[in-house]
Amino acid sequence: MKKFLSILLCAALAGSCVLAGCGSSGESKPQESTASAASQTQDGKTTADPAEGLTPAASTDKYRNVYQIFTQSFCDSNDDNIGDFQGIISQLDYINDGDPAKGDDLGADALWMTPIMPSDSYHKYNVEDYYNVDKDFGTLEDFDKLVEECHKRGISVILDLVLNHISYKNPLFLDACEEVKQGKLDDKAKYFEFHEPGYYGDDVKTIKVGDYVCEANFSDTMPEWNLGAEETKEEFAKVAKFWLDRGVDGFRLDAIKYFNNKHTDGVAFLKWFVDTCRGIKPDVYLVGEEWSDDAEIVDKYASGIDSLFAFRFAQSSGEIVQSMSMNKGAALIKKFVSYDKKMSEANPEYINAVFLSNHDQVRIANALEGKGVEAEKFAANVYMLVPGNSFTYYGEEIGMTAPATDADKWYRLPMVFDSDNLPKITVDGASGTEAPKFGGVKQQLADENSLLNHYRRLIKVKLSVPAIARGRITGQVSFDDAEVGAYTIEKDSEKLLVIHNFNASAEKTLTITDDMVKNAQVIADFLGSSDAGHLAIKDGKLTMPALSSVVIGSKQ
Numbered sequence: 001m002k003k004f005l006s007i008l009l010c011a012a013l014a015g016s017c018v019l020a021g022c023g024s025s026g027e028s029k030p031q032e033s034t035a036s037a038a039s040q041t042q043d044g045k046t047t048a049d050p051a052e053g054l055t056p057a058a059s060t061d062k063y064r065n066v067y068q069i070f071t072q073s074f075c076d077s078n079d080d081n082i083g084d085f086q087g088i089i090s091q092l093d094y095i096n097d098g099d100p101a102k103g104d105d106l107g108a109d110a111l112w113m114t115p116i117m118p119s120d121s122y123h124k125y126n127v128e129d130y131y132n133v134d135k136d137f138g139t140l141e142d143f144d145k146l147v148e149e150c151h152k153r154g155i156s157v158i159l160d161l162v163l164n165h166i167s168y169k170n171p172l173f174l175d176a177c178e179e180v181k182q183g184k185l186d187d188k189a190k191y192f193e194f195h196e197p198g199y200y201g202d203d204v205k206t207i208k209v210g211d212y213v214c215e216a217n218f219s220d221t222m223p224e225w226n227l228g229a230e231e232t233k234e235e236f237a238k239v240a241k242f243w244l245d246r247g248v249d250g251f252r253l254d255a256i257k258y259f260n261n262k263h264t265d266g267v268a269f270l271k272w273f274v275d276t277c278r279g280i281k282p283d284v285y286l287v288g289e290e291w292s293d294d295a296e297i298v299d300k301y302a303s304g305i306d307s308l309f310a311f312r313f314a315q316s317s318g319e320i321v322q323s324m325s326m327n328k329g330a331a332l333i334k335k336f337v338s339y340d341k342k343m344s345e346a347n348p349e350y351i352n353a354v355f356l357s358n359h360d361q362v363r364i365a366n367a368l369e370g371k372g373v374e375a376e377k378f379a380a381n382v383y384m385l386v387p388g389n390s391f392t393y394y395g396e397e398i399g400m401t402a403p404a405t406d407a408d409k410w411y412r413l414p415m416v417f418d419s420d421n422l423p424k425i426t427v428d429g430a431s432g433t434e435a436p437k438f439g440g441v442k443q444q445l446a447d448e449n450s451l452l453n454h455y456r457r458l459i460k461v462k463l464s465v466p467a468i469a470r471g472r473i474t475g476q477v478s479f480d481d482a483e484v485g486a487y488t489i490e491k492d493s494e495k496l497l498v499i500h501n502f503n504a505s506a507e508k509t510l511t512i513t514d515d516m517v518k519n520a521q522v523i524a525d526f527l528g529s530s531d532a533g534h535l536a537i538k539d540g541k542l543t544m545p546a547l548s549s550v551v552i553g554s555k556q
């Protein structure tokens with residue numbers, strides 16, 4: 001009975017969420033195809049949408065369009081100004097309604113949630129209990145419901161898992177501290193990086209416990225696990241099984257750069273964890289945060305991990321935004337080609353993980369501010385058309401900006417579902433979410449030319465042309481124009497040509513030849529405005545407007 005009541009209560013709260021804080025995405029009229037079926041042709045441009053005949057199909061493998069949410073900032077179901085599981089459930093139909101061919105959903109088919117385990121911080125990267133969820137977000141029962149509702153819609157669930165460090169309040173660590181204070185290092189202390197003072201050099205941060213120190217690179221409240229200890233591995237195998245058995249589809253592994261230390265081979269540890277997870281769930285998806293240069297990413301790919309975030313292409317200082325600023329399309333593609341070559345040598349099965357920003361970086365709309373919605377659409381084209389998995393940080397698809405850039409909390413403000421009904425969630429004391437310049441979800445769904453509808457189109461095309469995500473980049477295509485970036489993707493016998501015009505004001509007329517793609521035809525175009533008509537190849541020529549992208553394939 002109690003259970004039944006709580007389900008009723010949850011349902012009521014989930015319903016009120018739409019009215020109270022999160023706004024509604026379900027009230028707007030579905031915006032299906034944005035094209036008219038007209039066929040007026042002029043200078044190789046046509047108004048017929050080349051993507052109109054495409055049929056999106058749900059993904060059943062690891063290749064996904066991932067949507068990242070900062071768990072406490074997405075949607076609050078009970079007016080305590082903290083986002084929660086029931087809030088997320090109430091908005092799942094916005095992320096994906098379960099029918100790839102219909103609806104006004106974004107279409108993303110995987111969800112990465114920042115940590116959900118009990119913690120005294122709002123971000124919860126310092127875990128107090130690896131076998132539970134934070135009460136701010138709900139109960140384990142709510143979490144199970146969230147997983148069930150995601151799976152119903154074809155959304156896989158990726159949990160953020162912190163294996164490098166722990167909360168200093170975690171009972172296992174507290175017990176270890178008691179022992180260490182008594183000079184005992186052969187029991188619980190073995191789980192953590194306790195050593196004699198001076199064991200580490202000055203470049204490694206530590207905290208003092210009794211006569212010993214414990215490695216703590218991130219914060220005094222985040223001491224580090226000893227990843228070289230068998231005891232730790234046994235514990236982590238249990239943690240992985242606990243969540244995978246609950247239906248979780250994969251993990252985003254935090255801070256794996258710090259898996260290496262004076263006595264631990266981080267790659268060997270990572271390989272052990274990857275193998276352990278696959279032993280529990282053979283099709284588990286694992287993506288790691290190795291925020292460093294290519295050489296270290298290559299090292300970590302040798303572990304067999306599916307994906308590592310391609311940080312060099314992300315954020316305002318990253319190569320996508322920088323290449324856009326300098327119109328250097330060809331140079332950027334050269335970097336993507338060389339990155340792909342390096343990583344696929346390290347792990348032939350690797351799945352690239354490209355993104356524009358995440359919870360640790362200023363929002364991408366800040367980096368592109370003043371360049372117009374066309375620039376935000378173009379940045380989306382560039383990263384989402386790279387083979388592999390795309391990671392979209394919640395709010396990126398509606399152009400949310402951070403109101404300040406002096407602290408992480410500003411990059412984590414609540415999602416705006418309705419700009420006439422702003423959410424009240426506070427983030428580490430930060431509030432005052434502003435309406436995005438282009439409106440919230442509700443407003444943008446009603447606007448054919450919105451950034452949100454552009455993201456929806458990108459995902460729809462990717463779900464219709466599986467080779468985009470699943471193929472390999474097989475080479476750069478040169479048009480003797482530094483402002484044009486182009487590459488071929490091949491998957492089995494299928495060959496695609498992706499072209500981006502990086503110039504923000506000038507169109508480009510390009511010659512498409514048979515050695516690029518035989519019997520070339522435009523499969524889909526991605527333009528700054530759908531009012532501009534659509535692209536077609538005419539007499540071997542393709543004219544691309546400023547900041548546009550195109551996917552070309554062979555005529556059947």
Ligand code: CA
Pocket residue numbers: 076077078079080081082083084136
């Ligand atoms: Ca709440």
Ligand code: CA
Pocket residue numbers: 096097098099100101102103104105107
């Ligand atoms: Ca749908």
Ligand code: CA
Pocket residue numbers: 164224225258259260261
């Ligand atoms: Ca470490």
